[in-house]
Amino acid sequence: MTRWRLTIEYDGGPFLGWQRQDHGPTVQSTLEEAIARMTGERAAVHGAGRTDAGVHALAMEAHVDIAKPLTPHRLREGINALVRPAPVTVLAVAPVADDWHARFSCVGRRYLYRILDRRAPPAVDRGRVWHVPVTLDVEAMAEAATVLVGRHDFTTFRSVHCQSASPVKTLDTVEIERVGEEIHVRAAARSFLHHQVRSMVGCLMLVGRGQWTVPDMRRALEARDRAALGLNAPPEGLYFLGASYS
Amino acid sequence: MTRWRLTIEYDGGPFLGWQRQDHGPTVQSTLEEAIARMTGERAAVHGAGRTDAGVHALAMEAHVDIAKPLTPHRLREGINALVRPAPVTVLAVAPVADDWHARFSCVGRRYLYRILDRRAPPAVDRGRVWHVPVTLDVEAMAEAATVLVGRHDFTTFRSVHCQSASPVKTLDTVEIERVGEEIHVRAAARSFLHHQVRSMVGCLMLVGRGQWTVPDMRRALEARDRAALGLNAPPEGLYFLGASYS
Numbered sequence: 001m002t003r004w005r006l007t008i009e010y011d012g013g014p015f016l017g018w019q020r021q022d023h024g025p026t027v028q029s030t031l032e033e034a035i036a037r038m039t040g041e042r043a044a045v046h047g048a049g050r051t052d053a054g055v056h057a058l059a060m061e062a063h064v065d066i067a068k069p070l071t072p073h074r075l076r077e078g079i080n081a082l083v084r085p086a087p088v089t090v091l092a093v094a095p096v097a098d099d100w101h102a103r104f105s106c107v108g109r110r111y112l113y114r115i116l117d118r119r120a121p122p123a124v125d126r127g128r129v130w131h132v133p134v135t136l137d138v139e140a141m142a143e144a145a146t147v148l149v150g151r152h153d154f155t156t157f158r159s160v161h162c163q164s165a166s167p168v169k170t171l172d173t174v175e176i177e178r179v180g181e182e183i184h185v186r187a188a189a190r191s192f193l194h195h196q197v198r199s200m201v202g203c204l205m206l207v208g209r210g211q212w213t214v215p216d217m218r219r220a221l222e223a224r225d226r227a228a229l230g231l232n233a234p235p236e237g238l239y240f241l242g243a244s245y246s
Numbered sequence: 247m248t249r250w251r252l253t254i255e256y257d258g259g260p261f262l263g264w265q266r267q268d269h270g271p272t273v274q275s276t277l278e279e280a281i282a283r284m285t286g287e288r289a290a291v292h293g294a295g296r297t298d299a300g301v302h303a304l305a306m307e308a309h310v311d312i313a314k315p316l317t318p319h320r321l322r323e324g325i326n327a328l329v330r331p332a333p334v335t336v337l338a339v340a341p342v343a344d345d346w347h348a349r350f351s352c353v354g355r356r357y358l359y360r361i362l363d364r365r366a367p368p369a370v371d372r373g374r375v376w377h378v379p380v381t382l383d384v385e386a387m388a389e390a391a392t393v394l395v396g397r398h399d400f401t402t403f404r405s406v407h408c409q410s411a412s413p414v415k416t417l418d419t420v421e422i423e424r425v426g427e428e429i430h431v432r433a434a435a436r437s438f439l440h441h442q443v444r445s446m447v448g449c450l451m452l453v454g455r456g457q458w459t460v461p462d463m464r465r466a467l468e469a470r471d472r473a474a475l476g477l478n479a480p481p482e483g484l485y486f487l488g489a490s491y492s
Contacts, residue, residue: 009369056370080367089369121326123255123335124302124485128370239370 001067004075005096006031006045008060011087012235013127017053018060027051027088031062034082038075039068048106048243052195054235056128058112059091061243063102100245108172108244109192113185113201114237117178129182130201130237136208138178144207144217145174145185148200154193155224157203162194167224169193174200183208186241198238202231247313250321251342252277252291254306257333258481259373263299264306273297273334277308280328284321285314294352294489298441300481302374304358305337307489309348346491354418354490355438359431359447360483363424375428376447376483382454384424390453390463391420391431394446400439401470403449408440413470415439420446429454432487441478448477 008031016024020032031045048061066075072093079090099105116122116129117136148157148171155167175186185204187197203220206212212220212230220228254277262270266278277291294307312321318339325336345351362368362375363382394403394417401413421432431450433443449466452458458466458476466474 009366011370011372058370076366087369087372089366091364091366118337120255120322120335120337123333124257124304124374126257126333 001065001098002070003063003065003096003098003100004072005094005100005102006062006064006079006090007092008047008057008062009089009091010057010060011128012051012053012055012057014087015053017055018047018050025086027057027060030083030086030088031064031079034079035064035066037082038078039066039070041067046102048102049109049192049240051238051240052235054127055238055240056236057240059242060240061102061106061245063096063100102243105245106243107190107246108188109190110186110188110241110243111192111197112239112241113187113197113233114239115183115185115201115205116181117183118181127236130205130234132205132209134209136183136205137210138176138183138208140210140214141183141185141204141208142176144204144212144214145176145200147214147217147221149174152221153224154196154221156220156226156228157196157199158193158226159195159199160226164191164193167193169196176204195232198233198235199229201233201237203229205233206230247311247344248316249309249311249342249344249346250318251340251346251348252308252310252325252336253338254293254303254308255335255337256303256306257374258297258299258301258303260333261299263301264293264296271332273303273306276329276332276334277310277325280325281310281312283328284324285312285316287313292348294348295355295438295486297484297486298481300373301484301486302482303486305488306486307348307352307491309342309346348489351491352489353436353492354434355436356432356434356487356489357438357443358485358487359433359443359479360485361429361431361447361451362427363429364427373482376451376480378451378455380455382429382451383456384422384429384454386456386460387429387431387450387454388422390450390458390460391422391446393460393463393467395420398467399470400442400467402466402472402474403442403445404439404472405441405445406472410437410439413439415442422450444479444481444484445475447479447483449475451479452476
């Protein structure tokens with residue numbers, strides 16, 4: 001039995017998210033079915049994060065245990081041939097120690113959120129950005145983001161379906177920059193609550209369009225109440241960028 | 247009657263190209279139908295370039311004559327509402343002189359070609375890049391590109407369906423750079439032959455993977471014979487970047 005680490009890219013558009021579901025295709029089930037066809041084994045693929053429907057990944061990390069002897073090349077090429085036409089691709093594979101766990105060994109996760117900040121709706125990047133048709137104040141957003149950095153009770157920014165044991169998380173960094181017509185928000189933490197990045201970005205957008213002030217962001221955080229959330233940003237702008245391991 | 251200049255972005259994937267066709271949706275027909283629903287007028291939309299099926303545009307220029315009085319804002323918003331769900335969007339509109347012609351007044355056209363140069367197939371950018379799974383030598387490609395710059399008979403790099411009066415064109419620049427996992431080829435000229443950019447990129451790729459040398463590129467150009475073409479790159483990596491007017 002070999003434990004394999006998989007680094008995976010996917011377009012979340014056609015998937016019901018990462019996690020296996022009874023009622024439609026997910027990234028996890030697509031990978032598991034490809035591996036089953038290749039090996040005859042019903043192996044579970046464990047991811048570093050469980051992204052929602054419509055959320056993308058540029059480098060999700062996962063692991064899977066396979067008994068059949070395989071080379072890394074054969075495993076990667078086999079999965080990539082068998083997942084077609086689903087928009088998921090294995091970027092890299094490597095054998096890892098039996099106690100290495102994509103989720104539980106992970107000590108850092110990074111997300112990117114792309115806002116298309118222009119009047120015209122997206123055409124080439126439809127489904128890959130959040131379209132905000134008014135010009136946002138990026139400096140105000142960056143200032144409001146500093147309120148969120150650090151160790152806080154993020155209950156306000158947490159989905160009611162979140163399964164985390166505690167709402168207290170340490171947000172390491174939030175970086176905001178304008179890149180052409182887009183605004184990119186990058187967030188890094190050991191782990192995030194369910195919907196935390198989208199909820200933070202939704203409120204940062206309110207600051208950017210002048211509807212919220214920096215003190216409003218502070219009040220929302222301190223409320224520790226989902227009802228104090230201004231807005232949850234849609235899934236299509238969110239990308240799981242990468243995970244790190246000690 | 248007002249002549250309007252339209253700047254347009256589109257994802258070429260679901261279209262049979264720019265030009266009106268009897269057997270399916272095109273960018274031109276999609277825009278014309280939206281304008282007809284808005285104005286009741288059957289106005290022709292003329293583009294600076296007639297891109298093939300699958301080719302994208304980040305800033306195609308076009309013009310259309312409309313009798314109904316409209317503000318630029320109303321025209322843009324109206325088209326963008328009515329073209330949905332087709333992946334085409336009007337970025338900007340402006341009234342222009344009656345003799346301004348998107349195609350015939352154009353004095354410069356720029357294209358971008360995106361190659362995804364990595365082993366794994368694209369997931370997030372599927373249909374938006376040409377996947378080349380072997381590592382390409384960008385310096386060799388750049389050297390070979392210099393052979394193409396200038397005034398030449400580009401018959402080798404011309405589709406048999408090209409309607410241009412002459413195969414002689416002046417290629418102003420070809421720039422090649424590696425951008426992360428991608429290789430971007432940018433080409434600029436007053437005008438291009440049908441398939442010229444894709445044919446040049448196809449041969450540059452052969453140089454990049456070591457199958458062709460710089461002298462091979464020179465021989466292909468000097469052959470002035472479509473049979474001397476090494477490879478025509480697929481449409482999905484090509485983007486009409488912009489047009490300029492004197």
